[in-house]
Amino acid sequence: MRRSLLAVAVGLAITATGIKPVLADEFTVADIEVEGLQRVSAGSVFSAFPVNIGEEVDETRLAAAIKDLFRTGLFTDIEASRDAGVLILAVKERPSISSIEIDGNKNIETDMLMDALAGAGLEEGQVFRRATLERLELEILRSYIAQGRYNARVRASAEELPRNRVAVRLDINEGSVASIQHLNIIGNSDFSDEELISLFELRTTSWWNSITNKDKYARERLSGDLESLRSFYLDRGYLDFNVESSQVSISPDKQQVFIAISLDEGPQYTISDVRLRGELIVGEEELRKLIPVSEGDVFSRAQMTAISEALSFRLGREGYAFANVNAVPEPGEDNTAAVTFFIEPGKRAYVRRVNFGGNVSTKDEVLRQEMTQMEGGIASSDRIEFSKTRLERLGFFQSVDVETVPVPGSDDLVDVNYSVQEQPTGSLSASIGFSQNSGIILGAAVSENNFFGSGKRVSFGVNVSDAVKSANVSYLDPYYTVDGVSRGFSLFARETDYEEEEISSYLLDEYGGRLTFGYPTDSITRLNFGVGITQSNIKKGIFSAQEVETFIDEEGDSFVNYFVFGNWRRSTLNRGVLPTRGYSHSLSLDVAVPGSDLTFYKATHRTDFYYPLVDTQRWVVRARTEVGFGDGYGDRTQMPFFEHFYSGGYGSVRGFRANSLGNRAEPAVGDRSDPDPFGGNLLTEAGLELIFPTPFAGDTRSMRTSVFLDAGQVFDTARNFDPEAGEVRASAGISFQWITAVGPLAFSLAKPLNDKTGDDTQVFQFSLGQTF
Secondary structure: EEEEEEEEEOOOOHHHHOOOOOOOOEEEEEEEEEEEOOOOHHHHHHHOOOOOOOOOOOHHHHHHHHHHHHHOOOEEEEEEEEEEOOEEEEEOOOOOOEEEEEEOOOOOOOOHHHHHHHOOOOOOOOOOOOHHHHHHHHHHHHHHHOOOOOEEEEEEEEEOOOOEEEEEEEEOOOOOEEEEEEEEEOOOOOHHHHHHOOOOOOOOOOOOHHHHHEOOOHHHHHHHHHHHHHHHHHHHOOOOOEEEEEEEOOOOOOHHHHHHEEEEEOOOOEEEEEEEEOOOOOHHHHOOOOOOOOOOOOOHHHHHHHHHHHHHHHHHOOOOOOOEEEEEEEEOOOOEEEEEEEEEOOOEEEEEEEEEEEEOOHHHHHHHHHOOOOOOOOHHHHHHHHHHHHHHHHEEEEEEEEEEEEEEOOOOEEEEEEEEOOOOOOEEEEEEEEOOOOOEEEEEEEEEHHHHOOOEEEEEEEEOOOOOOEEEEEEEEEOOOOOEEEEEEEEEEEEEEEOOOOOOEEEEEEEEEEEEEEEEEEEEEEEEEEEEEEEEEEOOOOOOOHHHHHHHHHHEEEEEEEEEEEEEEEEOOOOOOOOEEEEEEEEEEEEEOOEEOOOOOEEEEEEEEEEEOOOOOOOOEEEEEEEEEEEEEEEEOOOHHHHHHHOOOOOOOOOOOOOOOOOEEEEEEEEOOOOOOOOOEEEEEEEEEEOOOOOOOOOOOOEEEEEEEEEEEOOOOOOOOOHHHHEEEEEEEEEEEEEEEOOOEOOOEEOOOOOOOOOOOOOEEEEEEOOO
């Protein structure tokens, strides 16, 4: 006969109800049976029920065991009974979740809400707990309130289905974000309300702030603004500054918010003394050079942080990769503070391994040969960072990141891990482009700057335009020797119709080749030198200038010239395409040596300087200059006219037609057209640009917008031994560059500032495509 031992309701212990349990004698459990199971396995019950067959139980122990079974959350009701020595557990399972539906949400994605439900155990197939659903309902509502949606509503429901299942539904009415009607700051005397509110992301309601959503309240944004306020005061010496309270009031219709911030500015502190404490691995005198503050200066937390980072980096150069430097101010009674920099260098670290990740195509040895930080050497922060810069300059990678990781079980070994993201380094393509001075450009080219991941550069191509027809092949091994000596060669054939370039009427055919070697003199300086040969053939045009006619009559129309050349370049630019920081200086010299049909030389000096105005390097000042000079030597009194410099156009002096500046040729007899540009042997150019973020384009490395001021001119010293500075032309305007998937796009709008009669001006200039 079955005897009822006790029955327990969901979540209630017998002893807590005050109901006197049915008395039962202590007995030995001969077997355990479970009734009412549908989805839960008997094994799950037995593993959670702390009574085993053969054990003796009484009602106290049985009550405790049933409590343990309730804690699994699988059942809404458990009833225990006894049939002789058999313990029978009759259970009622909680329903399972058949489906979950969410409706009405826009600002919080459905996937995020589903993840939150799943994290709380509410997902399809799981046991349904109403208390959990109600708690999540409240949490979701709090999330909307944190966004400033005080009139949001969240309603959770569970529809019972056959076979002990439920369908869960969340109906959400997100409401609207309350706008900030009033923002009041109390307690400030040294700074005006306008100055402090200008630091905030949150603003009061206006037509513009409504468009930009700056007047929409959110708790996180207010917290960020309070932190900005705190940083503002601490960076100006207010060490005792404190935000005493920030109160947010809501209008009855929950559509408007009123914010009141109460603060205590406290006094402004100046620095009374600067001390260095701890283990000074580097001499104190050298460390103090990195501390640009002195007695009487206003204390600034931002400056103290920057100094601490500079001191840490300096210790890192000596191999103390985990040096810790803390700046601690000690306020005094006279509104001064003594600042102490506590230096803890730790142990000197050595590099166990240098590892590379992300280089799918590029071989490890290509990256390793750019390393200045060696394995087994002292871990130098300078060498680690400079190695990263060298990788970025390769042009093979879209991004380069470096991490210094301690070796487990060692306090003086680190691994240096470089992670790269590769980008295309070559192309096999047919191309089409257009430029205003060369017309339509058709080309086919194979180019690879990282040939089979070896770091070698190989290219050959053919290009045809109205003005130029060319073919070339080149090869460069940047690490011909392990010391970084490079070797390369190039062959070219080029036919140029200068009349199509809107220069004097003649055709020039050139064929030749060059062999080059490069030698690094230090980490940022390189010397290139080599030899070359060029065959040049000149053909007269329909109306060739008198200078062309005279030159061909005196010198002939075919020349073979042998060249030696050299180039010195020093560069700290942070990347090869669209840099934002650093400088580049280069000096090149080409000499047609004795034995050539024409003996002359050309020298060119270029500078390019980038100075970021902000830490993000999105506002940058660029300055550039270029000076070129050429002349004959020996029995030659001047350089050949087809080697002249030209100026004007995109990349030169914008606002003037390409190659249009400088002297004009003497027209041929019978030629009534305007004189054509003839170039000169002296080139002077300079430019100043302010680079700024491209509107609506976000942060991109492939796009650039700038306002510019260009100036330049070419002179012929054979005609005029004293060039006048007043002849230099200038222009100003705006420029846009974009490295697209189909090639570089560039255009400018420029206004000539001092053009004169006869100048060929051009306000809009552009170029699409690239020649090789």
